């Protein structure tokens with residue numbers, strides 16, 4: 001049974017059927033070479049931009065959204081999530097700031113996708129009961 005891949009390279013959104021037989025991949029439905037390359041990558045080595053959130057202190061926000069600067073392999077996502085779950089940031093954080101350079105040692109950075117300003121209380125944990 002072929003895998004169905006919707007090409008996202010251009011607005012035409014061709015639906016490409018990819019059939020794997022051993023090492024061979026046959027395609028049906030692609031309209032150009034760019035779509036062919038995309039479909040082969042999707043069935044052999046799918047990658048996505050990884051997005052998540054990281055805990056932050058000293059801001060009115062509890063978490064800040066982050067993403068990788070380029071797509072990473074889907075099989076790297078669990079490792080990525082484990083690393084991010086250990087992270088704690090201090091406000092302020094600017095939009096686009098590199099949170100981890102060379103995230104996963106693959107040359108791809110992890111960046112903030114939102115600004116977090118410092119609140120008036122600095123880094124005092126407001127949830128703490130005195």
Ligand code: SF4
Pocket residue numbers: 007008009010011012013014030031032033034035036
């Ligand atoms: S296969 Fe080619 S024409 Fe079709 S969506 Fe992909 S890039 Fe566009």
